[in-house]
Amino acid sequence: MEIIEVGPRDGLQNEKRVLSTETKTDFVRRAIGAGVRRLEVAAFARPDRVPQMADAEAVLESVPRSGGVRYIALVLNARGLDRALALTHRPHEINYVVVATDEFSRRNQGVPTMESLAGFRAVAARARAEGFGVTLTVAAAFGCPFSGEVTPDRVREVVAAAGDDLDELCLADTIGVGVPRQVTALAAAVREVSSAPLRAHFHNTRNTGYANAIAAATAGFQALDASLGGIGGCPFAPAATGNIATEDLAYLLNRSGDPTGVDVTAAAAVGTWIGEQLGLPVVPAQLGRAGDFPA
């Protein structure tokens, strides 16, 4: 299983304290030192809406480029792709988000899902022509904060309308409500209409994230998003986690006979370090406190 470190993007984006470009670059360097080889490090969002991502260009220009490490930038629209193209050091991949439900899509992106997919198809074709890897993320695939349950049929319909310009399909449990049997059902549903490699994005909001990760490994997903320290929770609710934690996921998978290439002890140290940078009294990841086993 490949762990994609999304702490520098989804993790930081949901934390209150805004870090300097230097600290973010240091975070990326430390993550690579712990064994991560694919990282989502920036989002091309509006700086007034997502202040933590205002230095997206500066981060991408300054992160180390070597050793087969691949960088991903989140792109929400054509303007985001323009920003990626304008860089001296471009990301290797873009991750484009559409939301599974019309209600959430309208609130988040101003248009219903199918309109948002038209935007994806246009950006994806251009991105691939420019040599970027392209991931489509289907957000709220496991449940929506506004319209409730999301069915596998709906997610299949969304994926079927995505076209062929994609290298990876990511199913995201954006609000952390999913359970393992949904992972299995969603994988089966999207495979009816797409042969793209599957990636999943879990939040541990209701303590189901790691069980979902095991289900994803069993269902043939090839990559899982995670953040060092498990950062990304709401800053006002201590230990209310965001993403599943890289170090805890690596412990779970490494000991399950599914090696991730991530060194658990090294990753736990980075998790503790990023918690300190963010002023968190405690990070959601457990490995930094509990230690690896056997010691």
Place this chain on the structure above:
Amino acid sequence: MEIIEVGPRDGLQNEKRVLSTETKTDFVRRAIGAGVRRLEVAAFARPDRVPQMADAEAVLESVPRSGGVRYIALVLNARGLDRALALTHRPHEINYVVVATDEFSRRNQGVPTMESLAGFRAVAARARAEGFGVTLTVAAAFGCPFSGEVTPDRVREVVAAAGDDLDELCLADTIGVGVPRQVTALAAAVREVSSAPLRAHFHNTRNTGYANAIAAATAGFQALDASLGGIGGCPFAPAATGNIATEDLAYLLNRSGDPTGVDVTAAAAVGTWIGEQLGLPVVPAQLGRAGDFPA
């Protein structure tokens, strides 16, 4: 799946603040109100070693007796059974613990594992003759803090020596190191030598507890221990969890099509309440913060 509420025993036992008998009884009453029907409410341990359990008799005499609710008391030796027998209102069941590794068994109970099993056989025969249900818990079945890895062969050997005077076999991940494939392997190993219904006891120390719970459901375990609020972590490490949380486990299983009879929202309220009684700034359970889904 049956959830056994162990907050009043294993949960409280590992918390710093000692609660009054009245508060413990209130805790039990609230747990029953949330839908739990089987609870471990006391341990017959030495009061100087486990101050939180010093009022074991008083708790058992005062908890409500009705509606098919069954109470369990932890018993460590013949003296513990004597204490259970001396009560006006006895527990329905006893849970006797042996430790899978000699090193941990010697430190915890003064004798190696096989000697401890001789003690179990004697107490179990007497307990069953007196009408108690008898559970044997094999502690450190997933790993030992002193001798490291514990093999399924070792656990099978322990269970094979336990005799036939037991109604249930509980495999405990005492230090929270286990992963799902161990759950599957241990179930297969002990089934070679015992046909007793299986129960599991998971700690979420390294964020593997809920994934292990799903593996246990798949492997045919019939009962899972959990504590409301997920209380029972080390009091000096905030949010370093002890047991998996009743409300979060109920969310996971109820939504997985494996109804537990526990009302998630009611259980989450009790989890928050017991955290307040213990002076915890935050409980490890997530449902009290995140809320049920769909809302």
